[in-house]
Amino acid sequence: MTTADSASTDAIQAALAVEHSAIYILGALGGRTSASSAPALASALEAAYEDHVNAREALAIRVVAAGLEPVASSAVYDLPRRIGSAESIGAAALRLEQDTTATYLSLAPKATGTDRILLVQLLCRAAARQLDLGAKPTAFPGT
Amino acid sequence: MLSRRTAVALAVVTPLAASACSASETLNPVKAPPPSTPPAPANPDQSVIDATVAEILGADEGAPAAFVELHRIHIEALAPTKGVQAATTGRWQERQLALVTTLTSAAGHAADPQLITLLASAAAAQQQLLHGRGLA
Numbered sequence: 217m218t219t220a221d222s223a224s225t226d227a228i229q230a231a232l233a234v235e236h237s238a239i240y241i242l243g244a245l246g247g248r249t250s251a252s253s254a255p256a257l258a259s260a261l262e263a264a265y266e267d268h269v270n271a272r273e274a275l276a277i278r279v280v281a282a283g284l285e286p287v288a289s290s291a292v293y294d295l296p297r298r299i300g301s302a303e304s305i306g307a308a309a310l311r312l313e314q315d316t317t318a319t320y321l322s323l324a325p326k327a328t329g330t331d332r333i334l335l336v337q338l339l340c341r342a343a344a345r346q347l348d349l350g351a352k353p354t355a356f357p358g359t
Numbered sequence: 360m361l362s363r364r365t366a367v368a369l370a371v372v373t374p375l376a377a378s379a380c381s382a383s384e385t386l387n388p389v390k391a392p393p394p395s396t397p398p399a400p401a402n403p404d405q406s407v408i409d410a411t412v413a414e415i416l417g418a419d420e421g422a423p424a425a426f427v428e429l430h431r432i433h434i435e436a437l438a439p440t441k442g443v444q445a446a447t448t449g450r451w452q453e454r455q456l457a458l459v460t461t462l463t464s465a466a467g468h469a470a471d472p473q474l475i476t477l478l479a480s481a482a483a484a485q486q487q488l489l490h491g492r493g494l495a
Binding site: 330333343346356 | 463486
């Protein structure tokens, strides 16, 4: 494996670690959201959760294809503080997606070839999910 | 500043040259080389930029104002070569979807990390607008 290949796989592994964290946190946020009193938020969280699970799978497949062991999930992650209301849960989920977008944007130049393209595709998905959580479109998401 | 070695060499050569010139007026005067500016280094990503901007321009026709405004911002940031022509086919929704793919692919092929970031973020912005209208 060349240095460039190694750096590219490192970027994929870093993205995978982000997805592990996002899945854990979104699961916790979804568990605190009422589908009857906040149906739009519950739906957005569920869609985001599924999207992150798909991203995790796509990234893990890429790492395995490179002949490496995918980075494992931690047993526990820090949850956002003060998530007692639907508004605060929505805000926490939006921050999560904004952070995910920024992370993907920082990782993309470190990857090469199809790894980079995958990271940009996942960046696009993360940016789009921000809108489901109340964000406005911006000219340069993640910056 | 001249080095000691160069200064010494000039001191030796100059009288000889002057003497040679005065001895023969038929010699052609030595012409100074024409002033020239070195060519600007070519941007290896310029073809990626121009092809991408052609797609952005192509996505303009018939697109809602929000898309056109975003296109202008991205074109300005990409700094294409003058005279890039729009590449246009299909409905504006299809062209807009294709533009996200184009920007993603261009980010995959670019060499400059700053350009990669710019193209990737631009792809995400276009995706946001499409997603906001239920188109992606």
